[in-house]
Amino acid sequence: MGKGDSPVKGAVALIAGPTASGKSDLAVELALALESRGRRGVVLNADSAQVYADLRVLSARPSEEDMRGVEHRLFGAWDGATPCSAADWAAAAKREIAALHAEGVVPILVGGTGLYLRTLLEGIAPIPAIDPAVREVVRALPTPDAYLALQAEDSERAAALNPGDSQRIARALEVVRSTGKTLREWQAEKTGGIGEVIELHPLILLPDRGWLYARCDRRFEIMLERGAIAEVEALLARGLSPELPVMRAIGVPEIAAFLRGEISRDAMIAAGQQATRNYAKRQYTWFRRQPPADWPRATPENISLHVHFASLLRD
Structure with missing residues (x-):
């Protein structure tokens, strides 16, 4: 990736990987480490479910406690009635990154939506509207x-x-x-990417698959404990089109089927967990194969901020 004007002005950290891999916690840790060195980091969401205000629980959006005083942006920024395309998100992310760089702040991108990240970094193909x-x-x-x-x-x-x-x-x-x-x-005609005009500091999380799938199962159970069913009830009450991304988010179809009496609670849980594991598997494969080979890959237990983000954290 290209270099920015300086390590501060042009720096963008990126922490990506499959769902339930601990990305958000690590992003907060990086922001706090920057703060301890007199710099500021702001976490920017790059997850296609966490952009929707309607999916606080089912997208596992960070709580105030999770944020630990670190500013987070682009979380819950779209109403579910308005689809957020990769181009929409990339445009918003570019605006946020430019504003943060103007303040000397380090944006920390975190998420698991590879298409969002690719669109931001590489640009988008200028495909005209389909007839x-x-x-x-x-x-x-x-x-x-x-x-x-x-x-x-x-x-x-x-x-x-x-x-x-x-x-x-x-x-x-x-x-x-x-x-x-x-x-x-x-x-081949992509335009608008920022990958060549920033100093990117990427890290891909690739946990042990057994550990990851167990986390996915437990996370779905925790979502139910925290109000996921009520969240889907509220979505259904809005009468939104079932074709909208927010209505197809993992957990929404499964819980909706349960609410309609089509499946039992146990079947709903099993289906939600399976859907989460399948999604994590697809993300794992994408992040293992698609990003540039020189982007560091690591398991959560083998991460050292001072090693993986040494150039950002130097005094």
């Missing part, structure tokens, strides 16, 4: 038919996707049909 008629036709296709069409019209993208991944298949197909260019061709 509504094309979208309607593509979204009406059964997934097997859409996949066959994608194999014919964008074979490279089709080969990279699971044949059952209906959302990504439809997206790739509507892009090539509406614009005449493949997703890869558009992605």
